[in-house]
Amino acid sequence: MVAIDWGNIFDLQLAIESLPYILQGIGYTILISFAGMAIGLFIGFILALGRNSNWRIIRWPARLFISYMRGTPMLVFLFLLYFGLPNIGIQFSAITAAIIGFSLHSSAYMAEIIRSSLNSVDKGQWEAATALGMTAKQTxxxxxxxxxxxxAIPPLSNVLLDLIKASSLAAMITVPELFQRAKIVGGREFDYLTVYILVGFIYWGISVLVEVWQSRLEKRFSNSRK
Structure with missing residues (x-):
């Protein structure tokens, strides 16, 4: 029976020494994830209203945009923004391209979540509000x-978790976030396994914090109904 050399799987000393350098990229990871979520949420809300519009000239472009974004890999879209657009004279910095890419891409998924959440509210609510003299905006x-x-909170929280994990794709367009720094350390020390395990735990830690925040939000909105 072959003995497992755990030192070749995870070098604790290398992980400890590399942690400060890798964590320097956490700011970019948080920025891309939360900026993408915030901007995507705004765009997604507009798209959701467009999808529910009675006007085809509004409804169909919204459907087309959502279909394209949901059917296009995130990495392909990032490459299109960062490497493709310069061919027609449009150039973004790596971080700007990442934020734009994640915002637009996530907005399509959030649009469908928001649309389904709005549609799940009983139609009688609209009728009751109208009977009370409330305008459509007030309602x-x-x-x-x-x-x-x-x-919408649980599925939107899942989108944020996906954004945090997918932010590692920004390394492919040279954004120095967590995964990019882990790749640098792995190449320098010839030990990718250790740093990839380490960065995996970092992403997990961030995700746990988001899950805690999600639970508090759910409790807050649940209590507001009582």
Whole structure:
């Protein structure tokens, strides 16, 4: 029976020494993930309203955009923004291209989550608000959105978790985030396994914090109904 040399799987000393350098990239990881989430949420809300529009000239472009983004790999879209657009005179920095890419790509998924959440609110809510003399805007902001938000929180939190993990793709366009720095250490020390295990735990730690935040948000909106 061949004995396992655990030192070749995970070098604890290398992990400890490399941790400060790798963590220097966490700012870019957080920036890309949360900026992509915030901007994507705004665009997604507009797309959701467009998808629900009675006007085809609004509904179909929204559907086409969502279909394209959901059917295009994130990495392909990043390469298109960073390496492709300069051919027609449009050039972004790596971090800007990453934020734009993640924002637009995630907005398509969030649009469908928001649309389904809005549509899940009982139609009687609209009728009751109208009977009370509320305008469509007042009904949306005061009645529909609070209920839809409670429904949308879990799936939207999953989108944020996916963004955090997918932010590692930004390394492919030279953004010095966590994964890019881990690759540098792995190449320098000829030990990719250790640093990849280490960076995996870092991503996991960030995800756990998001899960805790999600639970608190769910409790807050649940208590607001009582």
């Amino acid at each position: 949306m902001l005061s009645v529909i959105l609070p209920q839809a938000t409670r429904i």
